Structures are given as structure tokens and as C-alpha cells.
Amino acid sequence: MGLLDGKVMIVTGAGGGIGREHALAMSKEGAAIVVNDLGGSRDGSGSGGTMADGVVEEIRAAGGEAVANYDDVSSVEGGLSILQSGLDAFEKVDGVVNNAGILRDKSFANTTEEMWDIVVKVHLKGTYCVTHAVYNHLKQRNAGGVIINTSSTSGLDGNFGQGNYGAAKAGIAGLSRCLAIEGKKYGIRVFILAPVAHTRLTEDLPGFEKLATAMNPALVSPLVVYLASDLAADHSGKTFFVGGGRIAEMKVVTAKGITKVEDGGVWTPEEIAGRMSAGEILLPE
């Protein structure tokens, strides 16, 4: 008995890196997998079917069920076609892990419109396109489901040289939080991941080349299996840092702050400065 027996899961960008591990791990627990991958390079150029095909072969060789899909996540047609691959092969879909991604890193001053557009398109619009198709299928089926969206600490905390990527990843988190609220009445659970792993996206980060084992992408996927399974049936809308064996919830928090009732609620800048110094506005460090 597997935790995901009878489930059909789509994983986008599953031809390598973290997505491949999600596909293998969910297959091991009994899910049939749609292995989507455009098969391009890490900056989003090029395409090809060999990456997705390779993972499908791995899954089948281990006795699992999988079908390949080579669509670009970042068009509405691509999103619908990825869903259709699941319906054609397995007659239904129970969820998706939106994982496909690329990088075009540069300091903000040197970020061109092209670098901005393609990164926002693949990550944020891609998450919209696939999620929209899958969400509406789940809503129609009325049997619940799960949507797991891949954000990043770069979007949630910030990172030098990743303004385009961080904006897209923060947008994914915002979409996911709204969708968790909307999906509640249909039993559709939505989660946000901020993974860290040694993949082709990170292998040239300073110091990261030594962390291939400690930051193995396979260490991200057990959380995804848990979230996709009934073990997490009571959870939705949560964000998780995950990588290197660590799993930790991340949260946007609002301090108690200060509220003025007199003078129509209008603070003077000097009053704000005083209350700021008194530590009444900021969260504790």
C-alpha cells in the first residue's frame, strides 16, 4: 500500500533536478505521474523531449506508471495540454506540483526587459497557466485535490541579483495564498515550497559545489509526498522551507504595532519616530 495509490499527479519541470525527485518519490508511493518538461537549458533557451522521456523510463523501470509531456508551462494552451496528457493517460488528475523554472540572474540595474519578461513568464504565468487548467478540473470533479507551488527564499526573503526571479516567486506565493482560500470549499489544498537543493540552477553558487550530497534534491521530495497525501488532509495555505534535511514553516507576520484613535488616526512623523525608537512598531529581531 502506497500513500498515493490511485492518485494522478502532474509534476512540471520534472525532467531533472528537484522535479525529477518529486516525480520518482510520488511514483514510489503509488501515484501515476505526468512528467512535464520542456527540456531546455537553465536560462530557458532550447527544448527537447529527452529529459521527460528519461524520467518516464526510470519510473516505468521501477514498476510505476508515467506519461511524458513536453509542453511549455507558460502558455494557456500548454497548461491545458499538460492536463490533457493526464486525462488521456489516466482519465483524471488529482493534483500538480508546479516546479518548472529558469534563471536569468543580474543585478537590478542590469536587468533587461527580456530577462524580466521571460523569468516572470515561465515562473509566474507558468504557474497560473497550469494551475488554472488543473484547478478547474479539480473543481469540476469535486473530489478535492492538491496544488503545490514552488516559490523560493529569493522571493520570500530577498536575494541579490534575483529581482526578476524574486518578483515571480513572491507572485507565486501570493497566488497560492489566495487560491488556498478559494479552494477550501472544494477540498482543494494549496501549498508553497521554498526549496534549497544542489541542481543545475545552483551548482555554480559560491560554496554550493561542495554541497552536492548534503543538498541532494531528493531531500526536498518527502515533504511533497506528505503534502500530496491524505496525511496532510487537514492542512492548506502553508509555506515550507525545505532542503538539506530541514523542513520549517515560513510565515508573513504582522506586529501588534501601534494604533491611534485620537486626531482622526493621523500620526505625525515625529510621533512615529518616537514609537519606532520605543520598539512598538517593528517585530522583535
Ligand SMILES: NC(=O)c1ccc[n+]([C@@H]2O[C@H](COP(=O)([O-])OP(=O)(O)OC[C@H]3O[C@@H](n4cnc5c(N)ncnc54)[C@H](O)[C@@H]3O)[C@@H](O)[C@H]2O)c1
Ligand atoms: N535548486 C534550488 O536550490 C532552488 C531554490 C529555490 C527554488 N527553486 C525552484 O525549484 C524549481 C526546480 O528547480 P531545480 O533547481 O530543480 O532546477 P532545474 O533546472 O534542474 O529544473 C527545472 C526544470 O524545469 C524545466 N523547465 C524550464 N522551463 C520550462 C517550461 N517553460 N516548461 C516546462 N518545463 C520547463 C527545465 O527543463 C528543468 O528540467 C524551480 O522552480 C526553481 O526556481 C530551486
